[in-house]
Each structure stands twice: as C-alpha cells, then as structure tokens.
Amino acid sequence: xxxxxxxxxxxxxSEEAFLTINCTYTATGYPSLFWYVQYPGEGxxxxxxxxxxxxKGSNKGFEATYRKETTSFHLEKGSVQVSDSAxxxxxxxxxxxxxxxxxxxxxxxxxxx
Amino acid sequence: xxxxxxxxxxxxxxxxQSMTLQCAQDMNHEYMSWxxxxxxxxxxxxxxxxxxxxxxxxxxxxxYNVSRSTTEDFPLRLLSAAPSQTSVYFCASRTGGxxxxxxxxxxxxxxxx
Numbered sequence: 001x002x003x004x005x006x007x008x009x010x011x012x013x014s015e016e017a018f019l020t021i022n023c024t025y026t027a028t029g030y031p032s033l034f035w036y037v038q039y040p041g042e043g044x045x046x047x048x049x050x051x052x053x054x055x056k057g058s059n060k061g062f063e064a065t066y067r068k069e070t071t072s073f074h075l076e077k078g079s080v081q082v083s084d085s086a087x088x089x090x091x092x093x094x095x096x097x098x099x100x101x102x103x104x105x106x107x108x109x110x111x112x113x
Numbered sequence: 114x115x116x117x118x119x120x121x122x123x124x125x126x127x128x129x130q131s132m133t134l135q136c137a138q139d140m141n142h143e144y145m146s147w148x149x150x151x152x153x154x155x156x157x158x159x160x161x162x163x164x165x166x167x168x169x170x171x172x173x174x175x176x177y178n179v180s181r182s183t184t185e186d187f188p189l190r191l192l193s194a195a196p197s198q199t200s201v202y203f204c205a206s207r208t209g210g211x212x213x214x215x216x217x218x219x220x221x222x223x224x225x226x
Contacts, residue, residue, distance in 0.1 A: 032212040043117070043203055043217030044156075051212070089155070093212035099163065100146050100171065101215055105155035 002027045002092045006104030013080055013111050021075040021107045023064075023090035033057075033066055033073040034091040034101070044089060047075075080111045115139050119204050119218035126194040126225045134189040134221050136204030142216070143209030145187040146171070147179065149200040150220075156203070162187055163209060194225045 007022040025033065032051045036044040048057035050066040050073065057064050062077045073090060090104040120135045138145065146161035158171030162181040176198060178190040187206075191198060201222050207215040 034214075036215075041219070043119075043219045044205075044215075045217065046214045049214070099169065100144075100158050100161050103156045105153070 002031075002095060002102040004090050004092055004102055004104035006090050007107050009106070010108035010110060013109070015082055015111055015113050016079045017111075019075070019077040019080045019084075019109065021088055021090075021109070023073045023075065023104060025071050025073065025090070025092055027071075027092055028095065030068060031095055032093050033064070034093070035062070035064055035073070035075050036089040036091055036103075038087040038089065038106070040086070047088070080109070082111045082113050085109055085111045117204055117206055117216050117218040119202075119221050121221060122219065124221060124223050126191070126223065128194060128196060128225060130194050132191055132194065134191075134202055134204075134223070136187045136189065136218060137185050138187075138204075138206040138216070139185065140206060140208075140216065141184060142206035143184070145181065145204065145206045146215075147177070147187070147189045148203045148205065149173065149198075150203060151200050159189065159202075191223075196225045199223060199225045 003026045005024045034049045035047045037047040038044045048059040050057040053068040055066045064075045087106045089106045092102040117138045143164050147159040148156040157173045160179040162168045201220050204218045205215045207213045
C-alpha cells in the first residue's frame with residue numbers, strides 16, 4: 001500500500017537559514033504529491049502540490065520537486081522566517097484501497113529570530 | 114467562507130463519559146473524514162465517509178462511532194471515553210474522487226481524565 005516517510009524532527013533554525021525537509025514515498029504509479037502545513041493551534045492546510053514527475057510545486061517561498069527516480073518530494077525554502085514555524089506534513093492522495101490521504105509523521109519546524 | 118467547522122475547540126471528559134464532536138462543512142464535499150493527532154504519531158484516520166449514508170472504518174476506529182445523515186455534517190461519537198482517547202481531533206472534507214485537496218477544521222483538543 002501507499003506510505004510516506006518523512007524526516008524526523010524537530011528542526012530548529014535561525015531566521016534566514018536554508019530549510020530542507022525530506023520526504024520519500026511508496027506508491028503505485030505516479031500519484032500527485034502534497035505538502036500540508038499546520039500552524040500553531042490550527043488545522044492543516046495545503047501548502048503546495050505537484051501533479052506529475054519533474055513538476056515543481058511552489059507557494060510562500062517554499063518549493064518541492066517531484067522526483068520519480070528517487071521517489072522523493074523534499075520541501076525547501078531558501079530563507080525561513082519566524083512565521084514559518086509550524087508542522088509540515090508530506091502526503092499522498094487516495095488510491096486503490098487507500099480511500100483517504102496518506103500522511104507522513106510530520107516535521108516540527110521552529111525558526112528563531 | 115466557513116469551510117470546515119468543528120465544535121467544541123476544547124473539551125475535558127471524565128473516564129466513561131460519552132460525547133459527540135461536531136463537524137460541518139459548507140463546500141458540498143462528498144468525502145469527509147476524522148483524524149486524531151498524537152505526539153510523534155502524525156495523523157491517524159479514525160472513520161471516513163464517501164457520501165451521505167455511507168461510512169467506513171479507518172486505521173483506529175475502536176471506541177468511536179460516526180454517522181452521515183446529510184452531506185454537510187459528520188459527527189464523531191465517543192461511546193465511553195478513555196484516557197487513551199486524549200488527543201487532538203481533526204475533521205476534513207474534500208470533493209469526491211481523484212487527487213483533490215483536503216480542507217481541515219481547526220481541531221478539537223480532548224482531554225480524558
């Protein structure tokens with residue numbers, strides 16, 4: 001079945017540092033890939049997505065490239081801000097017997113001023 | 114736009130008590146689901162529904178009941194609360210089929226003492 005393996009946290013960075021959060025997946029075929037973000041005290045919201053191999057999703061300065069060769073979808077940002085402090089989830093869409101999204105375990109990011 | 118609304122935001126229960134967590138969406142989404150979020154365990158699917166009158170179990174359904182009498186509402190019932198059900202609960206909805214984005218409520222933080 002589908003699975004998502006996500007970089008263990010927590011991650012603590014200083015403002016303006018470079019961020020990478022690793023995500024690899026196991027799935028049949030070439031599904032879309034998602035990154036969700038959960039800000040403190042809130043529900044998850046879609047941050048970005050890519051719908052096919054070699055696509056790059058981007059939003060709010062974050063980017064992730066769909067790499068089918070390495071089955072990866074790593075999240076990157078060149079210069080993080082304190083307001084980026086949140087939990088980040090990599091996710092696969094439903095397929096086959098998986099009727100709902102499959103989430104990674106989440107990575108807690110704290111950005112210090 | 115209200116999106117997905119969960120009530121209450123916070124709740125404390127005594128062991129053995131029952132209660133219902135409410136979830137309503139105004140986007141006419143077919144698919145709705147309940148997750149629980151626990152430290153270090155990411156999101157785990159409790160129950161989901163693919164339309165009014167249709168529900169199914171997720172990964173961790175024991176101790177919870179759901180029903181879906183309307184498209185808008187998907188309540189989650191705790192039959193006899195246990196300390197192991199202390200968690201943050203999220204309701205989500207999305208349009209049916211395909212690789213569509215899920216929209217989440219703000220969550221209910223439940224403590225069972």
